[in-house]
Amino acid sequence: MRGLRRRELWAGLAFVSPWVVGLGVFLIYPIVASLYYSFCDYSVLERARPIGLANYIDLAKDSVFWKSLFNTLFYAALAVPLGLGLALALALLLNSGVRGLTVYRTIFFLPALMPMVALAVLWLWIFNGEYGVLNVALARLGIHAPAWLTDPAWSKPALVLLSMWGVGQAMVIFLAGLQDVPEHLYEAADLDGASWWDKIRHVTLPMISPVILFNGIMGIIGSLQFFAIPYIMTPNGQPARSAYFYAMYLYDNAFLYLRMGYASAMAWILFILIFCLTLVSLRLAARYVHYEAAP
Amino acid sequence: MLNRALRIVGLVLLAALMYVGFTRQPGPAAEDGKIHISYWEKWTGFEGEAMRAVVEEFNRRQDRIHVDMLTISQVDNKLLLSTAGGVPPDVVGLWNSNLSSFADKKVLLPLDDYLERAGISREDYIPAYYDLCEYEGVMYALPSAPASHGLHWNKRLFRETGLDPERPPRTMEELDAYSERLTKRDESGHLILMGFLPTEPGWWNWAWGCYFGGRLWNGEDTITIDSPANVRGYEWVESYAERYGVTSLQLFQSGFGNFSSPQNAFLSGKVAMVLQGVWMSNFIDKYAPGMEWGAAPFPYPADSPELAEVASVEADVLCIPVGARHREEAFEFIRFVNSQEGMELLCMGQGKHTPLAEVSEEFLAEHPNPYIEVFIDVAKRSRTFSNPKTPLWSEYLSEMNAAFDEIWLGEASAEEALGRVRARVQQKLDRHLEQKALREERP
Numbered sequence: 001m002r003g004l005r006r007r008e009l010w011a012g013l014a015f016v017s018p019w020v021v022g023l024g025v026f027l028i029y030p031i032v033a034s035l036y037y038s039f040c041d042y043s044v045l046e047r048a049r050p051i052g053l054a055n056y057i058d059l060a061k062d063s064v065f066w067k068s069l070f071n072t073l074f075y076a077a078l079a080v081p082l083g084l085g086l087a088l089a090l091a092l093l094l095n096s097g098v099r100g101l102t103v104y105r106t107i108f109f110l111p112a113l114m115p116m117v118a119l120a121v122l123w124l125w126i127f128n129g130e131y132g133v134l135n136v137a138l139a140r141l142g143i144h145a146p147a148w149l150t151d152p153a154w155s156k157p158a159l160v161l162l163s164m165w166g167v168g169q170a171m172v173i174f175l176a177g178l179q180d181v182p183e184h185l186y187e188a189a190d191l192d193g194a195s196w197w198d199k200i201r202h203v204t205l206p207m208i209s210p211v212i213l214f215n216g217i218m219g220i221i222g223s224l225q226f227f228a229i230p231y232i233m234t235p236n237g238q239p240a241r242s243a244y245f246y247a248m249y250l251y252d253n254a255f256l257y258l259r260m261g262y263a264s265a266m267a268w269i270l271f272i273l274i275f276c277l278t279l280v281s282l283r284l285a286a287r288y289v290h291y292e293a294a295p
Numbered sequence: 296m297l298n299r300a301l302r303i304v305g306l307v308l309l310a311a312l313m314y315v316g317f318t319r320q321p322g323p324a325a326e327d328g329k330i331h332i333s334y335w336e337k338w339t340g341f342e343g344e345a346m347r348a349v350v351e352e353f354n355r356r357q358d359r360i361h362v363d364m365l366t367i368s369q370v371d372n373k374l375l376l377s378t379a380g381g382v383p384p385d386v387v388g389l390w391n392s393n394l395s396s397f398a399d400k401k402v403l404l405p406l407d408d409y410l411e412r413a414g415i416s417r418e419d420y421i422p423a424y425y426d427l428c429e430y431e432g433v434m435y436a437l438p439s440a441p442a443s444h445g446l447h448w449n450k451r452l453f454r455e456t457g458l459d460p461e462r463p464p465r466t467m468e469e470l471d472a473y474s475e476r477l478t479k480r481d482e483s484g485h486l487i488l489m490g491f492l493p494t495e496p497g498w499w500n501w502a503w504g505c506y507f508g509g510r511l512w513n514g515e516d517t518i519t520i521d522s523p524a525n526v527r528g529y530e531w532v533e534s535y536a537e538r539y540g541v542t543s544l545q546l547f548q549s550g551f552g553n554f555s556s557p558q559n560a561f562l563s564g565k566v567a568m569v570l571q572g573v574w575m576s577n578f579i580d581k582y583a584p585g586m587e588w589g590a591a592p593f594p595y596p597a598d599s600p601e602l603a604e605v606a607s608v609e610a611d612v613l614c615i616p617v618g619a620r621h622r623e624e625a626f627e628f629i630r631f632v633n634s635q636e637g638m639e640l641l642c643m644g645q646g647k648h649t650p651l652a653e654v655s656e657e658f659l660a661e662h663p664n665p666y667i668e669v670f671i672d673v674a675k676r677s678r679t680f681s682n683p684k685t686p687l688w689s690e691y692l693s694e695m696n697a698a699f700d701e702i703w704l705g706e707a708s709a710e711e712a713l714g715r716v717r718a719r720v721q722q723k724l725d726r727h728l729e730q731k732a733l734r735e736e737r738p
Contacts, residue, residue, distance in 0.1 A: 041730065044379045045400040063719075129549030147545040152704060201392045236693055240700035255372055258400065 038264035048261065055265035064241070064249060065266070071156060071237070072246040076223040078160040083219055087167045091174035105175065109168035113234065120232035122161050124149070126189070140258035152242035159243060162229065178204065201224045209289040214283065220277050224270065227251065234278060246270060318583045327513040329361040332621045332628065337370040338645075340610075341577070345644025346388070346439070351633045351642060360624045362386070368398045371397075374616060377731060379493050379725075385625040391427040392682045398430040399686035399731075404615040409626045415633065421671070423679040424650035430515065430684055433435035436612035437633045440642050441650040442572040443674040444499075444607045445666075446470075446594065450587035452477060452488070452567040463589060467506075467531065470568070477567045478539070486547040490566045493532045494548065494703060495560050499570065499607065501682070501695035503658035504713075505529035508602050511683045511691070516728060518721045519712040520695070527596075529702050529709035536703050544655045557582040572609075576664035577646040592673050604678040610650060615731035648674065684706060687727060691720050 013020075038055055042048035055147035059065050094104055114122075126134050129147025138145040185203045194202070227247035230237070237244020246266070254263035278288075325507045343366055350452040353711050365384070369448060371393045389397070410416070412461045420438070448462035454565055456477050461722025464470040481487050501511065504525030509523075512518050519525070536544065551565065552558020554727040555578060555593055562583040562635050569575075570593055577724045595602035613629045615622055631637045635651055639658045642649045646663055648671045659667060682688050698712040707715075 043400055045402055046376065124311055130544050147542075147549050150545045150549060152706070181512060210654075211347075236696050238696065238700055240706055241697045252689075253377070253694065256693075258375070289536065 020282065034264040034267055037261045038268050040261045042261040042264075042272050043258040045258065046261050051261070055216040055262050056269075058262065059265055059269065064244070067235070067241055068246045069246050071242070071244055072224055072226065073165075075160060075226060075245065076220060078157070079163045079223045080216065080219040082160065083163060083167050083170060084215055086164055088174050088212070089169035090167065090171045091178055092204070094171075094175055095167055095178040105172065112166045112168040113167075116228040117232060119162075119165065120229045123165075123229075124233055127158050127162075149234060149243075150239055152239045155239060155243040159226075159230060159233070163223070170219070173215055174211055177208040178191055181207040208291040209285075209292055213285045213289050217226065217278055217281050220281070224274055224277075297427050297583045297719070313722045316560075327361070329359060330624050331361045331363055331622055331698075332624050334362050334364045334386040334388070334625075334628065335367040335370055335373070336364055336369055336388040337367060337390075338388070339366055342440070343646045345641055348644055349637050349641045350628075350630055352637065360621075360627055362628050370667075373542055374402065374470075378616055378618055381618055382668065383464055383618045384613050385615065385619040385621045386628055387517050387614050387616055389436070389612050389614055391436075391438075391612050391689060394428065394435055394614070395684040395688060396686040397614070398433070398435045402617055403435040403669065404617050404619065405621060406436070406615070406626070410434055410437075410460060413626070419652055420650050421652060421674050423674055423676075423681075424610050427608070427610050427681055428612055436614040437629050438610040438650040439613050439632055439638075439643045440647045441608065441610035441672045441674065442647055443523040443573060443679075444572050444609075445570055445592055445669060445673055446548065447588055447590050448568045449561070449564060450589055452564060460587070461589070462719045463591040464594050465591075465603075468597045468615075470594045471534075474535075475538075476570065484543070485717070488564070488641060489539070489566050491546065492533075492544075492548075492560070492566050493535050494544075495551075495566050495569055496554055496571065500699035501692055502607055502680070503532050505603070505680045505710075506605055507531065507596055508599055508605070510680070512542075517726060518691075518717045520720070521710065521717045524707050525713060529713060529730055531700075532699070532708055536705060541704055554578075560587065573647050573664060573670040574645070575669070576666070580663065590669050592669070592676075601676070604676045606673045606676045608674050608679045609681050609683065620664045652675075685724065685727075687720065687723050690723060694719055 009012055016158070031070075037048055039050055039052060040048035041051045090108055094101055094108070098104065126132050129135060129150060132148070133147070135145040143288040146154045146156050181204060185207070186199055189199050213273070225247050226245050230243050230245050231248055234243035238249060246271075250263050251264045253259045253266065311501065328616055334350065336343065338346055340675040350362045354361050370387060371389060374383060374387050374397070383402075394403070415437070419425075421441075424438045424441045428434050428438060429443075448463050453473075455461040456475060458476065464473045470491055475488030477488065478486070480490040494500075501639075504520065504522075505511070505528070507524045507528035509522050509525030509528055510519055512520075547565075548560075553697065557563060559582065561569040561571070561575075562579060575590070579588060583647070592603070592606065595605060612631060614630070615625045619625055632641060633651070635649075635653055636653065637648045639655060640738055642656060643662060648654075648662075648667055654671070660674055664670070680682070683691065685691070694716045698716045701707040701712045702709050
């Protein structure tokens with residue numbers, strides 16, 4: 001028996017080895033290495049030279065670092081709640097027994113499948129100050145809209161607006177959560193004379209609160225790593241670095257300025273930031289999130 | 296039995312992976328008995344085709360070396376990664392602005408010995424272009440196609456405004472006055488034509504101070520971007536934003552299409568005068584074939600006639616990475632490109648002038664750009680400039696672009712914005728020099 005067990009163990013390890021090796025080589029090693037390099041002067045081309053905390057101290061004094069961090073938090077603070085709200089609202093509407101649900105669900109989800117680069121180029125035109133469809137439509141309504149991407153005051157809000165494009169992803173998850181809410185709870189609420197809003201407030205939201213938490217955390221992580229779209233739409237964070245995000249500065253340091261050590265330090269700070277925000281969310285969750293089969 | 300077989304298969308696979316992953320790939324099979332060298336080039340389109348023609352000519356001329364030209368996007372990034380991975384190409388086509396950073400990181404092979412043996416010297420070139428290939432006294436490249444910049448003007452718009460279409464502005468004051476006359480608005484006050492715009496095409500936002508006699512640094516250890524001449528240059532930029540209003544300029548500019556399209560601001564007649572390189576003629580021929588245009592040296596401030604000698608130049612350059620396997624053969628190819636014949640073939644195809652001192656009569660006579668000699672003369676001026684030769688250039692450039700935006704948008708005065716750039720870049724430069732001294736102490 002023992003011999004068989006051991007042989008099974010080997011076979012099992014052999015079967016998972018592609019994954020284990022991949023995880024080790026492409027994930028764990030780079031993560032550990034980046035932690036080491038964050039304490040080094042490292043240009044990729046030369047040998048890394050340990051410099052202690054210098055990268056972190058420099059970051060604390062780097063005004064562009066703070067600006068990119070501010071821009072990113074500003075973006076996340078708008079994009080995450082708005083995205084959650086819109087996704088939830090769409091999911092609630094679709095869940096109200098509308099006919100052709102699958103068709104609508106597909107339509108609302110489709111934009112989320114669009115490749116980032118195509119999306120960025122498309123929205124460059126939508127936001128165009130003179131010919132953009134958005135401003136033409138707003139002008140019809142008598143609204144004098146700004147030149148979105150060339151006005152420092154409007155570049156971040158424009159990108160928040162754009163992020164609503166991908167709301168279908170969260171919406172589909174919300175919809176699945178909504179369809180899991182037991183019908184009998186609504187019936188009971190109906191018997192108690194609950195209004196439409198009462199049912200949402202006291203039945204739906206508590207029942208899907210784990211889904212809200214999940215979407216919220218994914219939203220925070222995604223928006224703090226916001227990169228591809230501004231990299232194409234607002235290169236160098238123009239105008240005047242108003243749309244220069246954390247991941248862009250990290251990338252520029254790593255691959256443009258050849259400061260891999262500095263970039264690694266930035267990556268670890270971002271990791272710690274995301275980790276803390278997730279912890280805070282989970283703490284709040286303990287108070288507000290309702291799990292059906294709570295332990 | 297089964298698991299033993301599995302283990303063997305697994306080991307074989309792993310060994311195969313390691314072999315592929317950790318051994319250097321031999322170059323393309325040398326079945327033809329030639330030495331194959333790999334050449335990474337950034338250009339696509341007609342510029343790429345022109346270079347390919349030179350490569351084919353080289354391959355046809357002799358039967359010892361075969362150049363495999365590969366078009367590579369983001370060639371600077373990929374050179375970095377391939378060097379770090381130990382598999383760089385034999386020849387790489389970069390921009391002169393990359394050189395100092397790569398040379399400083401010891402990625403590029405010093406070419407001084409090769410040049411001496413081949414008998415190539417500064418005298419063979421327009422000096423400005425030869426000097427672009429040098430970093431701290433060492434040559435790391437030879438030019439391929441170069442480019443000088445000049446003022447391009449739209450003769451039809453000049454005529455319609457009552458300006459002499461054959462006389463471009465010579466001083467900054469004339470440029471401003473012409474611009475004022477050329478600029479037009481529609482009934483509702485929207486700009487429909489600008490005489491000149493310092494933001495168009497926006498590729499040299501760092502350079503405006505240089506036209507007023509400024510320099511970006513002293514060449515060694517001091518950043519001089521907030522010098523009076525530079526401040527004057529950016530106050531001049533600011534004056535355009537103030538005179539025409541940022542909001543209406545933004546609206547006007549958002550109607551411009553891509554550079555390489557008929558909606559290009561200059562080609563579509565929305566901007567009457569523009570600072571552009573010798574290549575502009577190609578795009579005029581392609582997208583605005585009937586356009587009447589001229590090219591001349593860029594204006595200088597009237598109170599400083601000595602600045603009439605200022606001109607900006609840049610060049611594509613060919614380098615050999617330190618890790619290249621076929622250095623001699625790589626240099627052989629670079630040398631062919633830098634022969635008068637190879638260079639004229641290349642530059643005729645790319646619509647540029649040659650960096651060489653000697654130019655054939657046919658080249659000048661047959662060149663598609665009617666103003667080619669203007670650009671050659673501009674490149675021969677005594678006060679040419681290009682981006683500063685410091686490894687910090689990409690950071691400096693990013694600071695300059697941000698500062699330019701602030702000045703243009705009226706968020707900061709020229710003095711404030713440039714002062715901030717100086718402080719930031721000076722700090723980085725100090726740090727860089729400190730670390731460099733450390734490295735040299737203990738190699």
